[in-house]
Amino acid sequence: MTTPSFDSVEAQASYGIGLQVGQQLQESGLQGLEPDALLAGLRDALEGNTPAVPVDVVHRALREVHERADAVRRQRQEALAVEGQEFLAANAQREGVTSTESGLQFSVINQGDGPIPGRQDRVRVHYTGKLIDGTVFDSSVQRGEPAEFPVNGVIAGWIEALTLMPVGSKWELYIPHNLAYGERGAGASIPPFSALTFEVELLEIL
Known part of the structure; x- marks a missing residue:
């Protein structure tokens, strides 16, 4: 993959948008995303190309990865709630x-x-x-x-x-x-x- 030049304001802004999108995706909890496929979809949208993956397949895949992320998030939240309860129960017994x-x-x-x-x-x-x-x-x-x-x-x-x-x-x-x-x-x-x-x-x- 050729490293792009970031000399122009447009290139710098484009890179910044990519950073923002990447950070948002990282914070979303979606797991297993493939950067090459992500970039291909972004390029097709920007260039007005016919989607390489049928829209119904895309919708189904998006629904599945969001459901997975929601399940992981719920498990993490339940674990945090239990950890907090256990911490406070033990802490309440401390002198002072x-x-x-x-x-x-x-x-x-x-x-x-x-x-x-x-x-x-x-x-x-x-x-x-x-x-x-x-x-x-x-x-x-x-x-x-x-x-x-x-x-x-x-x-x-x-x-x-x-x-x-x-x-x-x-x-x-x-x-x-x-x-x-x-x-x-x-x-x-x-x-x-x-x-x-x-x-x-x-x-x-x-």
Whole structure:
């Protein structure tokens, strides 16, 4: 296969479109796609060629690969839900971990003595969010800049925790999926049904 030249703006834009399509397909969960066949279909569409594969065969194949991807996705989501439940059940037995009626868990790293925010307040915090396997998906600490937001503008687990925390506190939060991003997840970094952990330092009420 000849390597194309990317000297022109059109070539660079074309390559960029290809990157975007490839990334979207990768995130879709479709497995076993063949790049050469994909490129052939793209070329036929762009050049107005007669499809090399009958349309009914294409539709049937697309339906099958989507069904396979859906089955794999469901299995993964079920596994994540179970992993989260098992993690939280074990974590609840650890010394120093408090569980609330909603299912939120937290441990106190440092207990401040400032005021406690209400749901209508705006706060400044430092935080690091992780999946239960330890993967960091977001961190104001790593960015070197605290985050500011309204208390009632975040996930349910955070709302509950923040309305229990005095300013100056640093807590570790353990949040079940139904108090986090639930069945939908959040982008590529937080899969559906993920239990999450956060180290949160409440710096001030704004």
